[in-house]
Amino acid sequence: MATLHVLSASPFASDHFAGCLPLLGAGDGLLLCGDAVYALRAATGQRRQLEQLAADVTLYALAEDVEARALGELPARVALLDYPGFVELCGRFERVNSWL
16 A cells, blocks of 8 residues: 655654655655755755655655745655645545654
8 A cells, every 4th residue: 555654844853754764665655844845955864865765655845845945956856746736646645644
């Protein structure tokens, strides 16, 4: 069963990021929103971890949150979504796991 994992907490202030990555399986998706998009900052260990995710894990980020934090250039594999896209994405996965 493919799962969409939704992270919103900063990877620098919460252990959710570190706890989530090992659980990602084939066909899963990872959506970064809120302060979790800081994991996409260039030259950080978190970004390197995201870039090394298996090719069959899809990486998403909320565009509004990325823009609000002025993160600059993102890895090519990151698909940016608006809020309607986020809602539609949730419907594509069998399960949605919000890391609160």
